[in-house]
Amino acid sequence: NATGIAGGDLTLTYSSTVLTAKSVAATSLVTSAGITLIPNLNTAGEVRMSLAGANGISSGSGALITITFEVNGTATPGSYELKLTQTVLRNDQEQVIPINSNTSGTFTVFQPRPGISVSVSNAQATPGTANVAITIDVDNAKGIAGGDLALTYNADELTATGVARGPLLLSSGIALVPNLNTTGEVRMSLAGTQEISSDSGTLIVLGFGVNGSATPGNYELKVTRAVFRDDQAQVIPTDSNTSGTFIVQAPKPKIDLPDQGPNFGNVVRVGHAGEQTFEIKNIGTGNLVVTAIRVDDSSFSAQPVNATFPVTIPAGQSHGIKVFFQPLVSGDHHATLTISSNDAENSGATLSIRATAPPGENPPVADFSPSDTTGVSPLTVQFTDTSTNSPMSWAWSFGDDSTSTQQNPTHIYQNPGNYTVKLEASNPAGNSSKTGTIHVISKTPVADFSATPTTGEDSLGVQFADMSQNDPTSWLWDFGDGFSSNEKDPKHTYRQGAFDVTLTATNAAGSNTITKKSLISVTGSIKVAADIQCNAGDGKLSNTKSVSAGSGDKIVIEVFATGYNNAQGVEITLSVPDISAISGKPQGASPEFPAVINTIEGNQLKMSAVVLGAPKSYSGALQLVGTMTLTLSSTFDSTIVTVTEVNFGTGLVKSDINLNVALGSPRVRFADKNGDPVYIILLVGATPFTEDFEDFIAFVGSFPSKKGDPHYNVQCDTNDDDTINFPDFINFASAFGQNAATRNSQPVPVTKP
Structure with missing residues (x-):
């Protein structure tokens, strides 16, 4: 009933703890009549509104004013009154229009909904x-x-x-x-x-x-x-x-077994065997690996079909397992079969198996067949059980303290001999045995060896190593130079020449020999044919030494003396089987007798070293007084040169003379009958034999040598160079004849007279 309204005053109250009035607006009902709305929000909890216009509202009803509220954040959920406490409406004549009713509104604040x-x-x-x-x-x-x-x-x-x-x-x-x-x-x-x-x-x-x-x-x-x-x-x-x-997840296997295990019933008798097959399934997602199957009754055994453990069963697949029943005793058999696998939840799955075994019939008749009855050690023999009447157990004795309980064992005989083999076969009805003989023999060695080194200079030490096959127990070496050995890996010292080496290897089966031709080749060695003979009265050394040499070798003869008186020179006479073995004339030199005269008479060569001017005399340390060098012709393989005479002339005094014959370079001294190099000291005359002479003999025993040799004597090493050689000889000779108080070294113990 709004027709005629042209102005008025209204007041609306509300709960200011819950709401806040934000704005006030006139509706079209008001604005279409040209009426002005004047709001007042200054008082909390109250909205005052004044209307003023010249014309009245022409419509009978509708929304007059819109007020917008905001719900405070702290508002308590509930219902709150919106009440018009003042409602005065006037027409365009400023007359009050009566109000028939005034209805309040309700503002409901809801509980906030959860997110x-x-x-x-x-x-x-x-x-x-x-x-x-x-x-x-x-x-x-x-x-x-x-x-x-x-x-x-x-x-x-x-x-x-x-x-x-x-x-x-x-x-x-x-x-x-x-x-x-x-x-x-x-x-x-x-x-x-x-x-x-x-x-x-x-x-x-x-x-x-x-x-x-x-x-x-x-x-x-x-x-x-x-x-x-x-x-x-x-x-x-x-x-x-x-x-x-x-x-x-990582793929997981899962084992699945049948609800019932194998049941053999009562058809397998003692002494007989039966078999059944069941399936292991993998119902998981990864490979199932079955590693073993165990049965707690020895009458049963199990193994995978056409495979050996471990057996891999892919996901969704299965594999057959054979179960064997071979009863040893009659009666009921109840066993548990345990399957080991990689199924983490059921790694020891079990299955029950059953059987009833009737009694057996007859005891076995033992018999067997060996793969070999005679052979060379080590002999491997496969024994095959051929016993009848179904034996259930086997006891083997091989005759060498070895035994087995396998049905078909393999045995190795390591040593030669005759061995008695016994098999005892058993079943519940009884047992029996059978024996046989195995003959084992040794195998003959196959001789072989190595040598290091095989070439070198005089006094060549060669290490031999046995390489024979078939385990020889004894060895015989022939070194080709008149020496032999029974050692397995001997060491031998060679002089000049080419040598065959022979080894005979032996064991219980026999012997075998191998010869390696010209295996060892040694250059620069000498051989002794005779001992020194001294004729001091006339100043001559005769039949002194023989030297065996080969093509191209040089022979050097040196003469040393500790004294001479009015000597005119030294003369060396050589004898050879064939003078054509000498290439060119002998070459000589002497520090004391420089003029050299060479003559050839038949198969003898003479080198004369003479003094120019007055004769010479000397007394003192050992001194080189003459040298003669000759070369063998290449047209001769070998020859023997013999020093037949050294003539020192009438001026020779009774003193010490050293004669040294050397072959090639470096120089090698005389060798004794064992092939060891030595110096030859010729004592001529009547030098007093004092305590110095014992030292002299000791020195000769260790001369020449080096540290490590058995005859090396450190007290004879005058210059401490680990070698006893010519400088030590000269040092010793210069001190020879002095008494112990004045000489440079202490007396040398006698070690080799």
């Missing part, structure tokens, strides 16, 4: 699994009518295979539009006109496949977008968003 909680379920599967369900679940879902969601996943390990509505969407008729076009992400849109009425439940169901190459591990399923709206398209807040975990 929506989103969570993704967990899952686990092994690589290659085709379809695994994942759910997106919500709490506080009431009021949802639409929205948008996105879920991310690891595309290297997983593949999204499908999206479907869950019970909450199905019950409210809300449509689901999925988008799987982006790898690693699932996008989902919700659209409906009816809100979800349930408070919680499954919103969406997703399907995932695990890639065949997936790496075992934990992978996150994360909702990266969750926007929900009500049926007014208003966004509903989301309180929490919990990711899910997809566990990619």
